[in-house]
Amino acid sequence: MLKIQNLSLFYSQRQILHDIDLEVRSGEVLALIGPNGAGKSSLIRAVSGIVPVRAGRITFNGHDFLRQSATQRARSIAVVPQATSLPAAFTVLETVLLGRTPYLNFLGQASSADEQIARSSLERVDALHLSDRYVGEISGGEQQRILLARALAQQTPMLLLDEPTTHLDIQHQSALLNLITAQAHECNLAVLMVVHDLNLAALYADRVALLEHGRMRAVGTPADILNEKTLKPIYGVDLNIVQHPDYLIPLIFPERRVVA
Amino acid sequence: MRRAPYLSSFIILLLALLLSIAIGSVFIPLDEMWNVLRGAGDETFASIIWKIRLPRTVLVALTGAALGISGTSYQGLFRNPLADPYLIGVASGAGLGAVIAMSIQWPYSFWGLMAVPLTAFITALLTVSVVYAIARIGHTVPTTNLILAGVAISSFAASLTSFLMLRSTNEVRRALGWLLGGSIQGGWTPILAILPFLIIGVTVLLFNGHALNLLQFGDDQAQQLGLNVTRRRALILTAASLITATAVSFSGIIGFIGLIVPHLMRLWSGADYRRLLPLSLLGGASALLISDVIARVALAPQEIPVGIVTALAGAPFFLWVLRRSKNQGYW
Numbered sequence: 001m002l003k004i005q006n007l008s009l010f011y012s013q014r015q016i017l018h019d020i021d022l023e024v025r026s027g028e029v030l031a032l033i034g035p036n037g038a039g040k041s042s043l044i045r046a047v048s049g050i051v052p053v054r055a056g057r058i059t060f061n062g063h064d065f066l067r068q069s070a071t072q073r074a075r076s077i078a079v080v081p082q083a084t085s086l087p088a089a090f091t092v093l094e095t096v097l098l099g100r101t102p103y104l105n106f107l108g109q110a111s112s113a114d115e116q117i118a119r120s121s122l123e124r125v126d127a128l129h130l131s132d133r134y135v136g137e138i139s140g141g142e143q144q145r146i147l148l149a150r151a152l153a154q155q156t157p158m159l160l161l162d163e164p165t166t167h168l169d170i171q172h173q174s175a176l177l178n179l180i181t182a183q184a185h186e187c188n189l190a191v192l193m194v195v196h197d198l199n200l201a202a203l204y205a206d207r208v209a210l211l212e213h214g215r216m217r218a219v220g221t222p223a224d225i226l227n228e229k230t231l232k233p234i235y236g237v238d239l240n241i242v243q244h245p246d247y248l249i250p251l252i253f254p255e256r257r258v259v260a
Numbered sequence: 261m262r263r264a265p266y267l268s269s270f271i272i273l274l275l276a277l278l279l280s281i282a283i284g285s286v287f288i289p290l291d292e293m294w295n296v297l298r299g300a301g302d303e304t305f306a307s308i309i310w311k312i313r314l315p316r317t318v319l320v321a322l323t324g325a326a327l328g329i330s331g332t333s334y335q336g337l338f339r340n341p342l343a344d345p346y347l348i349g350v351a352s353g354a355g356l357g358a359v360i361a362m363s364i365q366w367p368y369s370f371w372g373l374m375a376v377p378l379t380a381f382i383t384a385l386l387t388v389s390v391v392y393a394i395a396r397i398g399h400t401v402p403t404t405n406l407i408l409a410g411v412a413i414s415s416f417a418a419s420l421t422s423f424l425m426l427r428s429t430n431e432v433r434r435a436l437g438w439l440l441g442g443s444i445q446g447g448w449t450p451i452l453a454i455l456p457f458l459i460i461g462v463t464v465l466l467f468n469g470h471a472l473n474l475l476q477f478g479d480d481q482a483q484q485l486g487l488n489v490t491r492r493r494a495l496i497l498t499a500a501s502l503i504t505a506t507a508v509s510f511s512g513i514i515g516f517i518g519l520i521v522p523h524l525m526r527l528w529s530g531a532d533y534r535r536l537l538p539l540s541l542l543g544g545a546s547a548l549l550i551s552d553v554i555a556r557v558a559l560a561p562q563e564i565p566v567g568i569v570t571a572l573a574g575a576p577f578f579l580w581v582l583r584r585s586k587n588q589g590y591w
Binding site for chain 2: 048049052069071075077078079081087089090094098101106107108154
């Protein structure tokens with residue numbers, strides 16, 4: 001379980017995150033939502049240890065996360081970034097094998113066991129057939145799945161995802177998110193996922209956290225958070241919210257204003 | 261070549277080595293060479309080989325290897341196909357040091373002979389340190405800053421060098437010769453001088469192939485996968501700069517080897533730095549050996565500075581590589 005307490009983050013003099021408290025439990029998918037510029041990506045960057053934190057604590061299963069070495073952190077948390085400008089000249093398998101880095105010796109030699117883990121990760125994201133293709137040759141959706149496979153190969157108890165579905169079509173969006181939720185529930189992973197699309201958050205998240213201007217405004221189930229009363233003051237736009245006919249979740253549409 | 265890159269590279273290197281020992285003002289055929297190396301050869305040939313050809317061959321091979329692996333490391337560190345080992349000031353710093361040493365007329369004692377290389381080595385490393393210090397922001401050293409600082413400091417050092425050359429006109433020709441890359445002579449002493457630095461630097465780099473692979477994904481992803489990015493980049497940069505400074509301090513500024521050899525090896529064996537690094541050692545040595553042979557024979561008995569040969573051959577070659585690299589799956 002990831003526990004963030006009183007987290008404050010600065011970029012030079014500008015305060016990006018104010019006193020953030022958040023818990024992500026094992027086996028749940030927590031969607032982090034909020035307007036542009038709220039600090040969602042910054043929170044991911046702070047948790048994954050790549051920006052220094054001004055104040056606060058991050059503990060993972062009780063261990064002080066920020067004091068650990070990069071290798072130790074990489075064994076606890078794996079990040080799935082957006083699939084932009086990946087090196088084109090590596091093969092898919094080579095890319096996924098890099099996920100085994102925290103477990104390799106200082107020469108970086110991967111054993112056959114490591115290769116097996118990489119292949120089974122590729123299989124879980126339905127990309128095993130792409131193993132020997134160059135990353136530069138495959139589609140954006142396939143690249144995003146490769147990055148998920150790489151994170152899964154890291155075999156960490158927690159996943160962080162930064163808008164994993166941005167460049168994906170509807171088929172790949174649902175495939176990826178179904179996979180992530182299945183992994184979370186079956187393998188008891190803690191998953192923190194930044195999403196823009198409120199409906200995806202409603203469909204796939206167990207809980208939702210609403211961030212605005214660097215402050216945590218609300219945390220709860222999709223039904224608790226995704227309603228007009230909570231969302232309108234944050235997003236500043238009129239929303240139509242209806243109940244999905246089959247699932248007990250809200251569907252959210254902005255008001256369509258016809259300009260006369 | 262894709263199937264057996266190591267084997268092919270070794271064979272090419274062997275041929276280049278033999279060529280370099282055989283060719284010169286006196287042509288030494290293969291069987292005579294074998295006799296001398298066995299200890300039973302003609303005295304004249306033996307003298308030529310042991311005192312002139314072999315030390316020169318070894319120095320050229322070591323220099324080429326150093327430039328090759330250094331170029332590969334720089335391209336990996338900066339994630340830029342145009343990066344070469346002189347990017348952050350080693351060449352301009354060394355040039356300045358060399359010209360300073362030449363302007364001060366040392367007496368021809370031991371220090372006289374070592375003065376130029378030693379000064380060049382020191383000023384090269386000083387220059388890189390200055391560039392690094394300027395580029396640093398807090399705990400990180402952004403790549404862009406390094407490049408910008410490198411360009412600025414290099415221009416500064418180069419203009420100082422030109423100024424000094426204009427002022428001590430008797431030494432201009434000698435300075436030019438050194439700056440163009442040449443005057444590779446001096447028996448076995450230079451080799452003994454550079455060997456310790458090369459061994460240390462090359463060993464460090466060879467152990468960082470995996471790190472360089474990770475760095476191709478950007479500092480963020482590399483860090484998230486478990487690499488201590490700031491420390492590793494500093495380590496690789498230091499080792500590569502040390503090797504480059506060592507190489508240029510005796511051989512002058514030889515261009516294009518550090519730029520072209522990585523691309524060649526990448527074309528032949530892919531982008532994995534664990535393979536690229538050792539292969540660029542072999543490729544760099546071969547490339548410079550062949551260039552040096554051409555430099556010796558093209559206008560015999562006069563020797564062209566080898567830096568001119570590498571540039572003349574390197575430029576069209578580089579354009580060819582550029583055209584090919586428009587295909588994907590290469591960089």
